[in-house]
Amino acid sequence: MNMGRSVEIWVGLFVAAGFAAFLGLAMQVSNIPLFQTLDGYDVQLRFNNIGGLRERAPVTMSGGRVGRVKSIELDARSFDAVVTVTIDRNYNEIPEDSSASIYTSGLLGEQYIAIDPGGLDFFLEEGDEITLTQSALVLERLIGRFLTSMGDGNDDD
Amino acid sequence: MTDFLARIGRSTLGSLSRLGRASLFLWHALAGLPSLVLRPGLVLAQIYSIGVLSLIIIVVSGTFVGAVLALQGYNTLVNFGAQDSLGVLVALSLLRELGPVVTALLFAGRAGSALTAEIGLMKTTEQLSSMEMMAVDPMRRVIAPRLLAGFISMPLLAAIFSFLGIMGAYFVGVGALGLDDGPFWGQMQASVDFRDDVMNGVIKSLVFGFVASWIAVYEGYDAEPTSEGVSRATTRTVVHTSLAVLGLDFVLTALMFG
Amino acid sequence: MAAPVSDDDCLVDIQNLSFARGRNVIFNGVDVRIPRGSVTAIMGPSGTGKTTLLRLIGGQLRPDAGSVAVDGQVVHKMRHRQLYALRRRMGLLFQSGALFTHLNVFENVAFPLREHTDLPEMLIRDLVLMKLQAVGLRGARDLMPGELSGGMARRVALARAIALDPDIIMYDEPFAGQDPISMGALVTLIRTLNDALGLTSVIVSHDVAETARIADLVYVVSQGKVVESGTPEELMASESEWVRQFMHGLPDGPVPFHYPADSLDDDLLGKAP
Numbered sequence: 001m002n003m004g005r006s007v008e009i010w011v012g013l014f015v016a017a018g019f020a021a022f023l024g025l026a027m028q029v030s031n032i033p034l035f036q037t038l039d040g041y042d043v044q045l046r047f048n049n050i051g052g053l054r055e056r057a058p059v060t061m062s063g064g065r066v067g068r069v070k071s072i073e074l075d076a077r078s079f080d081a082v083v084t085v086t087i088d089r090n091y092n093e094i095p096e097d098s099s100a101s102i103y104t105s106g107l108l109g110e111q112y113i114a115i116d117p118g119g120l121d122f123f124l125e126e127g128d129e130i131t132l133t134q135s136a137l138v139l140e141r142l143i144g145r146f147l148t149s150m151g152d153g154n155d156d157d
Numbered sequence: 158m159t160d161f162l163a164r165i166g167r168s169t170l171g172s173l174s175r176l177g178r179a180s181l182f183l184w185h186a187l188a189g190l191p192s193l194v195l196r197p198g199l200v201l202a203q204i205y206s207i208g209v210l211s212l213i214i215i216v217v218s219g220t221f222v223g224a225v226l227a228l229q230g231y232n233t234l235v236n237f238g239a240q241d242s243l244g245v246l247v248a249l250s251l252l253r254e255l256g257p258v259v260t261a262l263l264f265a266g267r268a269g270s271a272l273t274a275e276i277g278l279m280k281t282t283e284q285l286s287s288m289e290m291m292a293v294d295p296m297r298r299v300i301a302p303r304l305l306a307g308f309i310s311m312p313l314l315a316a317i318f319s320f321l322g323i324m325g326a327y328f329v330g331v332g333a334l335g336l337d338d339g340p341f342w343g344q345m346q347a348s349v350d351f352r353d354d355v356m357n358g359v360i361k362s363l364v365f366g367f368v369a370s371w372i373a374v375y376e377g378y379d380a381e382p383t384s385e386g387v388s389r390a391t392t393r394t395v396v397h398t399s400l401a402v403l404g405l406d407f408v409l410t411a412l413m414f415g
Numbered sequence: 416m417a418a419p420v421s422d423d424d425c426l427v428d429i430q431n432l433s434f435a436r437g438r439n440v441i442f443n444g445v446d447v448r449i450p451r452g453s454v455t456a457i458m459g460p461s462g463t464g465k466t467t468l469l470r471l472i473g474g475q476l477r478p479d480a481g482s483v484a485v486d487g488q489v490v491h492k493m494r495h496r497q498l499y500a501l502r503r504r505m506g507l508l509f510q511s512g513a514l515f516t517h518l519n520v521f522e523n524v525a526f527p528l529r530e531h532t533d534l535p536e537m538l539i540r541d542l543v544l545m546k547l548q549a550v551g552l553r554g555a556r557d558l559m560p561g562e563l564s565g566g567m568a569r570r571v572a573l574a575r576a577i578a579l580d581p582d583i584i585m586y587d588e589p590f591a592g593q594d595p596i597s598m599g600a601l602v603t604l605i606r607t608l609n610d611a612l613g614l615t616s617v618i619v620s621h622d623v624a625e626t627a628r629i630a631d632l633v634y635v636v637s638q639g640k641v642v643e644s645g646t647p648e649e650l651m652a653s654e655s656e657w658v659r660q661f662m663h664g665l666p667d668g669p670v671p672f673h674y675p676a677d678s679l680d681d682d683l684l685g686k687a688p
Contacts, residue, residue, distance in 0.1 A: 015204075019316075021317040022313075022359070026351055029349050278516075282516070283511055284516070291575075291579075
């Protein structure tokens with residue numbers, strides 16, 4: 001066929017540009033959890049209430065991300081929410097007595113888990129459980145509590 | 158009344174038999190795919206005329222769609238003080254919906270219509286028939302490479318469209334409107350999920366690429382061999398592809414994000 | 416072989432062929448035998464399905480009844496692969512030429528060679544130039560089909576049809592719409608190629624004079640049947656008034672000049688329904 005060499009070059013450029021755009025989307029725009037979930041260990045956290053926490057929400061320590069939420073289940077007996085998080089293999093010296101809380105980024109933003117380090121020399125490992133947890137602040141409950149305390153205050157007067 | 162019912166029945170049967178013929182056609186075309194391994198040049202030439210020649214319209218539309226999204230999104234978000242989420246808004250709209258869908262619609266207009274007209278004219282001028290008489294199966298030689306090239310080109314075009322759209326939004330948002338580029342990318346990266354958003358967009362564009370190419374080559378092959386027949390087939394390609402893409406988009410979105 | 420010699424000599428054997436498009440019966444029990452090495456013409460008025468006959472021989476259409484056998488094999492019973500193997504031995508010259516408009520003359524002729532052989536580029540070039548030389552268009556190898564006249568396009572198509580050295584070549588209305596010079600060139604070419612390459616040629620045409628000049632055997636087809644067959648001389652002197660009208664091109668005769676209609680007087684006076 002009269003397949004010009006320029007056709008081949010153009011097609012090569014096109015395919016390369018397509019893949020480059022795809023890579024750009026993967027690296028710059030999304031967070032590619034594929035690479036992050038693979039290399040880490042799972043820890044379980046029990047919460048009374050997780051509020052609006054979703055799978056793949058970030059897990060942070062002192063504001064830096066150390067892992068992600070892998071799955072959320074309900075313990076049918078204790079009615080606790082059991083959150084399994086995957087923590088990056090690089091952070092393998094998190095004390096066993098660390099505590100975890102659920103916070104909201106910004107006023108209306110996504111919810112995430114923050115781990116506050118404890119002081120023990122034993123470190124978290126695959127399958128361990130953090131029991132020292134603080135549940136999510138649910139806005140409605142917070143406002144409700146605020147209103148009742150206001151009402152109580154008025155009665156006191 | 159019976160006339161009316163008869164007409165409904167007739168058009169239903171007509172559509173069904175069209176669908177049947179189109180499926181049979183697809184089956185024959187797919188059977189021609191393995192032989193392309195020996196002739197990559199055929200597919201390459203088609204990727205050139207389907208993909209490369211569609212680049213300009215995709216590049217321009219992608220950039221401008223992203224830029225306009227950024228302008229519109231900024232005006233709305235700034236009312237809520239949430240202009241930092243502009244990147245998220247643009248990226249999610251492009252990756253999930255606009256990238257695959259608008260690319261497929263442009264593809265139907267630019268490449269699909271050209272495919273139909275080309276094949277329809279080859280049929281009208283007896284080129285397909287003469288190829289058959291030369292013991293060259295047009296399904297393998299003409300249809301299969303075009304089908305494959307469309308299928309390959311669409312996701313690449315959609316990725317380029319989305320990427321340039323986000324770059325367009327970046328230039329408008331960060332460059333012209335003065336947003337900080339830290340939250341722009343940071344929030345985007347925090348909210349855009351690779352599998353849920355990027356990969357689902359790719360899956361959509363693969364489906365659209367397959368359907369759009371199928372419709373285009375089928376309409377060309379099935380065209381009535383006259384000038385009006387080819388022009389009707391070309392129109393049908395654009396209309397049917399657009400409708401199919403929008404309908405499938407709804408179904409896929411419901412399956413993926415519903 | 417116990418078969419009679421005449422069977423062996425017959426390359427295309429059409430028996431009791433019937434074919435209809437919808438309600439429109441095109442053939443109704445046609446028998447045609449095309450001897451090996453001859454130039455056989457199928458003639459008849461426009462619209463008698465002569466092109467359809469070629470497509471039936473090429474296996475692009477299936478007969479409703481009867482059979483078309485090429486070299487002893489029944490075409491419509493063949494599997495896809497066998498049919499394509501058979502078609503490699505056939506060339507069909509379309510009325511329009513049906514050249515590939517995106518390829519130039521050289522590539523058009525090279526197309527079947529590239530598709531069916533793995534010959535080196537040098538050899539393909541030589542073969543293509545030889546075929547083009549045979550039709551007198553070696554100098555036009557770089558032209559695009561759009562730049563060719565109708566007669567030249569048909570000659571290029573002829574070069575393409577003989578590129579794979581087929582056993583049988585079929586011409587669909589080769590003389591229609593040609594000026595006298597290119598008509599003469601084509602007439603000579605068909606005969607020369609047939610004799611030089613040892614082909615069997617089938618011509619479908621309604622140009623009586625030109626066809627009669629080169630045909631060894633003529634079948635006249637009308638209304639779905641073979642009306643008469645024989646050498647051109649025999650047909651010119653046919654008993655049948657109809658065949659004589661056709662062969663000599665008389666305006667009126669058994670085939671009326673007027674399409675069936677009510678009488679002119681009734682029509683003009685508005686009495687017709």
